[in-house]
Amino acid sequence: MQQLLTTEQMRAADQHTIRREQITENDLIDRAAGAFVRLFAVEYPDHNIPVDVYCGPGNNGADGLVIAGLLQQMGYQHLIIHLCDFAGKAGAAFLVKLEWLRKKQLNVRSLDTIADVKTASDGVIIEALFGSGLNKPLGGEWSELIRLINQSGAHIVSVDIPAGLPSEGVINPDGSVIEAELVISFQRPKINFFFPESAAALSRFIIADIGLDEVFIQQQQGVFHLVTENDLRQIIKPRKRFSHKGTYGHALVIAGHEDTMGAALLASSACLYSGAGLTTAAIPSSGLTALNTALPEVMYVPAQRLTDNGSLQSYSAIGAGPGLGKSTETLEIVRLLLSAGKPILLDADALNCLAQEKTLLEQVPAGTILTPHMKEFDNLFGKHASWWERIETARIWTKRKQSVIVLKNQYTFTIDEQGMVFINPTGNPGMAQGGMGDVLSGIILALLAQGYLPAEAAITGCYIHGKSGDKLATNQATIRASELAAGIPQVLFELTK
The missing domain is CATH 3.40.50.10260 (YjeF N-terminal domain)
Structure with a gap:
């Protein structure tokens, strides 16, 4: 990194x-x-x-x-x-x-x-x-x-x-x-x-x-670090001979509502393209046809079967939130995940549940990844007058809770368990379209399922997400989330060759 x-450190470097x-x-x-x-x-x-x-x-x-x-x-x-x-x-x-x-x-x-x-x-x-x-x-x-x-x-x-x-x-x-x-x-x-x-x-x-x-x-001792491609080459683990689907973990995507199945499909596709050995989507039954048609490799589990910790033990990592909606059912899913004992990622409506019941925010277990945009962050932690103040709040919270925050931005900030800030340099304005956050959550979840540490998964996921968008931006002005997801395997290939 x-x-x-x-300013003072730069003067010291000059001297x-x-x-x-x-x-x-x-x-x-x-x-x-x-x-x-x-x-x-x-x-x-x-x-x-x-x-x-x-x-x-x-x-x-x-x-x-x-x-x-x-x-x-x-x-x-x-x-x-x-x-x-x-x-x-x-x-x-x-x-x-x-x-x-x-x-x-x-x-x-x-x-x-x-x-x-x-x-x-x-x-x-x-x-x-x-x-x-x-x-x-x-x-x-x-x-x-x-x-x-x-x-x-x-x-x-x-x-x-x-x-x-x-x-x-x-x-x-x-x-x-x-x-x-x-x-x-x-x-x-x-x-x-x-x-x-x-x-x-x-x-x-x-x-x-x-x-x-x-x-x-x-x-120099400092808080802010800029992620480079060489860092990613050191983090990403190439696939080895004789490995199999079980080697790369089982990711559970809890997402989608009857009216927002697109979010579930985008998150699931990104998880699939990012190399999770198995991906299961917990979605409404009304979305099963769409899932089977668009992503036949992704398995299905009815969300109502996720009733206790025992129902979650077969999964390596769990991500929840994209398109779930603000409902009692979503709130109960979040409560269940907080005690599941599994690596978890909370996004979108899962974050809204934490904001709705602040006592849940205090129950977030160590190693959790939160992926808010600015409005979601302020809903969680209170109104902030500047981005600098948001970073300071995030640093205090991640150190206290030993968790990770991915604060989404043109240059997304990942704040790790020590309060260090890692700035992602990839990405471009052509990615300013709906669904990009769902794809980012899917990428990070796949990396969690493969055994990457939470901060590693977040930093790597942000870089891959933006890099896929940058490759598309070389010959088009706007980028759809679905085509960005489809470009992930090529980015991974280039980072490991």
């Missing part, structure tokens, strides 16, 4: 690299600027495009000054550098780089007041105002400058992080923030890039490797 760093390599802070600024420019040139290869570079008074502004000089060396013809220092507090690194830049005969303009700002609309603005060191909301002339840049009509590219966006912590939805089309961030994405509130500040980001010590970074 890639360790994600707080460690400076000491270890016996370089200066200015050398590291040059290195960062060079890495930025290499990626910028790929994104904007036209050397005739107008480029305005807005530089604040600190190290981020120093990055911007060097970036401007390097772009000139690469042949960019129309460069204007705007020096933004409304308070007269330019840092030492900024002054050193400004002296270097002035020797290059570039068009350098000083913005002493907001009245001096004149933005262009037909090119690119490189925003290097503050970087990750900003620790307070922007106001006054800075806020007005950000407003003018945002309204310029230019393509906005931020250096490391959009001005006004904190690297971590609660994001103020009313704060003044640059609205970047692209962020080229140094070494690691900022933690807040993965939170939905950051959508106002950036459309996408890419990472520039600036040569910080990766061993040092990975040794």
Whole structure:
């Protein structure tokens, strides 16, 4: 897992690299600027495009000054550098780089007041105002400058992080923030890039490797981790010779109502495609024809037969909730599962039952996986003002209950029994359609049935789910949950070959 760093930890990584390599802070600024420019040139290869570079008074502004000089060396013809220092507090690194830049005969303009700002609309603005060191909301002339840049009509590219966006912590939805089309961030994405509130500040980001010590970074103590494909290759167990259906567990899917059989079919199909040795669906009898027609490999058990713990002992793992409905019967099923002594996953209407009777939430056994979306999470744990607060609540609860929460999002967060947060990078907006959560539950349940630990099953399931969607998104705009489920075997194949 890639360790994600707080602002202070990133500063420590910078200083460690400076000491270890016996370089200066200015050398590291040059290195960062060079890495930025290499990626910028790929994104904007036209050397005739107008480029305005807005530089604040600190190290981020120093990055911007060097970036401007390097772009000139690469042949960019129309460069204007705007020096933004409304308070007269330019840092030492900024002054050193400004002296270097002035020797290059570039068009350098000083913005002493907001009245001096004149933005262009037909090119690119490189925003290097503050970087990750900003620790307070922007106001006054800075806020007005950000407003003018945002309204310029230019393509906005931020250096490391959009001005006004904190690297971590609660994001103020009313704060003044640059609205970047692209962020080229140094070494690691900022933690807040993965939170939905950051959508106002950036459309996408890419990472520039600036040569910080990766061993040092990975040794840092932190809560947030970014899942990588290599992690999945270490977790997923290839199928072995002489194994059989009994080797890969028996999953029970308790889902569907007379009017919502689609949810049961989607969850069951995902469980089947994800490799459970046996999959049984507990569904209404009215859905049996649909089940036999769509998924003949999935077995059937009448839900009314699930009356006591003895009726559940033949299953390796049990998942409940998709399309079950909010009924007394659903509530009784949830009560039964909480005492079943089996690995369980609770989703959708099973979560609604826990929210309805909060005493049940306290009875959740260790190792349980909950898979809420934002509204379900708030129903369970109370209203939250931000996603950062939701993560903090989830961390407290998972540590106390020794269970796992999968908090669904564009970048889904898995919070494990130690309160660690694992961010899933796969998935895309084309997956924003009904049924995707049912498929995710089926994938995770199949992995539970095969013997994966709860956190492993959740992290792996989220990655596979998003990866299947990403493969489909290469040639189509929207993705149906059923076709995503059908793509799971190919993803598993590629991750184990």
